[in-house]
Amino acid sequence: MAKFDAQQAAAFTAITQLINEWGYEVDTNYGRSIKQANVLTKDCRCEFAGQWIRGLDDVAKFYAEHDERLAAREGAAVIRQIVTNFRVGFTSEAEAEAGFTLLLFAKVGEVPFSDYCDPVEVADVRVDCRREADGHWRISMLDSDRIFRRD
Numbered sequence: 001m002a003k004f005d006a007q008q009a010a011a012f013t014a015i016t017q018l019i020n021e022w023g024y025e026v027d028t029n030y031g032r033s034i035k036q037a038n039v040l041t042k043d044c045r046c047e048f049a050g051q052w053i054r055g056l057d058d059v060a061k062f063y064a065e066h067d068e069r070l071a072a073r074e075g076a077a078v079i080r081q082i083v084t085n086f087r088v089g090f091t092s093e094a095e096a097e098a099g100f101t102l103l104l105f106a107k108v109g110e111v112p113f114s115d116y117c118d119p120v121e122v123a124d125v126r127v128d129c130r131r132e133a134d135g136h137w138r139i140s141m142l143d144s145d146r147i148f149r150r151d
Contacts, residue, residue: 002088012088014137015098015129022139023081030079031063040139041130047143077106078113083125094131099124102144122148 004012018039025037034040035056042056053062082103090096104121107113128141 008090011096015088015096016086018129018137018139019083019098019100019127023083027079027081034063035060044139045141077108078111080105096129098127098129118150120150121146
């Protein structure tokens with residue numbers, strides 16, 4: 001059983017909200033406003049589609065190009081991520097390792113959908129978070145292992 005002191009409990013809440021804010025940005029803006037969302041460190045490292053992307057500017061570029069490629073190939077997709085099974089461990093007062101399970105849904109078309117939509121992906125996600133000088137927690141590393149993937 002996890003036992004947190006009051007500071008760690010507050011940090012757990014902040015980290016959980018941080019991960020939810022990241023997911024919301026990707027779901028609602030396809031990551032196009034990731035820099036303005038203020039959820040990633042400037043030196044973040046993210047693994048997307050089998051490649052490591054380093055730095056906030058390059059992550060923002062990846063999201064913009066990825067959205068354009070998908071829209072050109074399939075049309076604009078509606079994306080929703082469901083995150084569950086949060087786990088957080090603190091490696092220091094300003095650093096934490098978090099994990100969660102991600103269910104990713106995506107479908108091309110107009111909402112509301114009335115037909116069935118399977119999850120596109122189920123993944124185990126690892127996130128390193130850092131409390132920066134301004135006191136805010138941000139994601140410094142994001143990586144995942146796909147468990148199920150629909151082509």
